[in-house]
Amino acid sequence: MSGTDETERQARLALSCVVEAGDPEVTGWVAREGAQQVWAELRAGSTESRWNRRAGLFDPDPVLDLADRARVRFVIPGDAEWPDGLSDLALASPVRNHGGMPYGLWLRGAGNLAEISRRSVAVVGSRAATPYGIEVAAHLAAELQDDRWRVISGGAYGIDAAAHRGALAMDAPTVAVLACGPDRPYPTGNQTMFEQIMEHGLLVSEQPPGERPTKPRFLSRNRVIAALSTGAVVVEGALRSGSRSTATWAGRCGRPLMAVPGSVFASESFTPHALIRDQEAVLVADAAQVREVVGAFGDDCLPFERGPERPLDRLDPAEVDVYEALPARGGRSAEELSIRAGLALPTCLSALATLQVAGLVTRTADGRWCLG
16 A cells, blocks of 8 residues: 555545544535645644644544554545445535535445445334334344345344344345444444444444444444435334434435335334325335336425424534533533534633533533433
């Protein structure tokens, strides 16, 4: 590998550790000026960016040590394992402030990502799946293996896990795209499944080893699921299902979108039924119909519909960034949170005050901030 290639790899690795995945401002910046130039400017602080301080403090050694211990590898555009389909993200407009090509991907497992994704179908849906939905997803995944179509999903409970297990039952490789570091796959209740996936397939993430999942990271990873696949199938999804996000990204990336009908009495049928009703997705009932559709052009844009408001919905972007920067356990100082969120300290303190009033965070006796 040439020195230039190694410098490019180091720059992309650093960006994947310092900048939140799918930040459309930075991904666009990288597309225009290149990863090496962007990283040099962030590191030097020569360009005003929310990520300057994190860049200045970044030390790659702990991340590389975690990757080495977990046998995680980092791939970038130009590598043999890099899927060509990800380039479509560079042309797709952002969705809910996420977009652009990944700086690189962290892979864990025996599979080859480019080979697996070349003939693949994303099967996604509700975490709170019905027995019907679980059975359909598992059967679809298993039957798709007859023509060597591989399954990509998100590794979550419900439809995702059923799809992965359907492929595993046929001894076929499958890919789980995670919203956390591949060394600590989430949810932990699927640990046995993740170990089986790694035997022939892959755990894939934009997040470096050691990182935990957050709500924005789930939204960001949905675009990777869509772009890696040749087409996407929504099996079940309630009004606020993340499968709606994946469906939108399938359209933005020009992937054919399909949906499986369910019971009209089940809330989990809302998203697939809405996609079919609005002619955004083709109705499919089995793997043969999926194979007929794969290869057609997807739709351009899917509108978002929102359900009942949740406490986090009322937060502004800075408050969300600070909230998501808090650890699942323990606490962090305001200075640590400002660096991790890429915000000025006064902005961080203001956000913390709002979050405290809302009961979403608490402050310990030693001045550290924790989840409420």
